Amino acid sequence: MIALTESTVRSSFVNVSLRERKAIVLPADLAERDWDRLDYFGWRDPKSPLLGFIVAEIDGNAVGLQLRQAEQPTRSRPQCSWCSDVTLPNDVVFFSARRAGGAGKAGNTVGTLLCSRFECSANVRRLDPPAYLGHDAEAARDRRIESLRMHVDGFFRDLMAG
Numbered sequence: 001m002i003a004l005t006e007s008t009v010r011s012s013f014v015n016v017s018l019r020e021r022k023a024i025v026l027p028a029d030l031a032e033r034d035w036d037r038l039d040y041f042g043w044r045d046p047k048s049p050l051l052g053f054i055v056a057e058i059d060g061n062a063v064g065l066q067l068r069q070a071e072q073p074t075r076s077r078p079q080c081s082w083c084s085d086v087t088l089p090n091d092v093v094f095f096s097a098r099r100a101g102g103a104g105k106a107g108n109t110v111g112t113l114l115c116s117r118f119e120c121s122a123n124v125r126r127l128d129p130p131a132y133l134g135h136d137a138e139a140a141r142d143r144r145i146e147s148l149r150m151h152v153d154g155f156f157r158d159l160m161a162g
Contacts, residue, residue, distance in 0.1 A: 001035050001036075001038045001039060001040065001041065001056070001057050002035065002057050002060075002062065003033075003035045004030065004033075004035070004041060004055060004062055005030070005031075006026055006030060008062050009024075009026060009030070009041075009055055009062065009064060010022070010024065010026075011062075012055050012061075012062040012063055012064035013053075013064035013065065013066060014063055014064065014065065014100040014101075014159070014160055015065055015066055015097060015098045015099065015100045015104050015159060016066045016098075020066065024045070024053060024066075025045050025046060025047060026043075027043050037121060037122075037125065038121045039056075039120065039121045039124075039145065039148050039149050039152060040054050040055065040056040040057075040118070040120070040121070040152050041054065041055045041056075041118075042054040042055075042117075042118025043118065044117065044118075049069075050068055050069045050071065051066065051067070051068060051069075052066075052067040052068075052069060052095060052114075052118065053065070053066055053067070054067065054118065054152075056152050056153070056156055058153060058156050058157070058160075063156055063160065065097050065156065065159060066097065066098070067095040067096065067097045067114075068095065068096055068097070069093050069094070069095055069116075070093065070094040070095070070096065070111075077092070078092045078094075078113045079092060079113065080092045080113055080114055080115045080120060080123075081112045081113045081114065081151065082112075082114060082115075082120045082148055082151040082152060082155070083115065083119075083120035083123045083124050083144070083148050083151075084144075084147065085115075085120075085123040085124070091115070091116040091117075092113050092114065092115055092116065093113070093114065093116045094111055094112070094113055095111065095112060095113075095114050096109045096110065096111040097109060097110055097111075097112075097159055099159050099161075100159055100160045100161075110155070110158060110159055112155060120148055121148070124141065124144035124145050124147075124148045125141060125144075125145065126141070127141055128140060128141070
């Protein structure tokens with residue numbers, strides 16, 4: 001992923017108003033991130049725990065989305081729609097995001113199940129134990145990374161299409 005600065009992150013959001021964009025609380029350690037190991041950058045608002053933010057690289061540009069976590073927990077332990085991690089080392093919650101443009105202003109949203117603290121990049125990079133004799137764990141990891149990137153790209157494009 002491209003390295004992000006505060007100004008790049010703030011200007012990247014496509015589904016918030018200018019006022020909301022200015023109010024976003026950014027992580028303090030933005031400059032210290034290992035951008036090469038991230039497929040998207042996500043964080044939660046410490047002042048509003050139901051708000052989450054994700055910035056991804058779409059066609060070489062940073063694009064940001066604001067998400068809102070559902071207040072009601074899911075009835076069963078779900079699987080993340082992006083990383084599809086079956087070992088579930090973390091909680092998965094339902095997020096909704098307002099669409100970009102006029103559709104978002106009209107109240108149209110899209111929802112998905114995601115890792116609650118946006119741990120997908122770390123989840124897909126773990127090497128699985130060998131499933132069978134001759135299992136190529138590194139190739140399996142590479143397929144999971146590519147699948148995550150495709151899921152993120154598809155979600156962002158869907159929201160941007162309005």
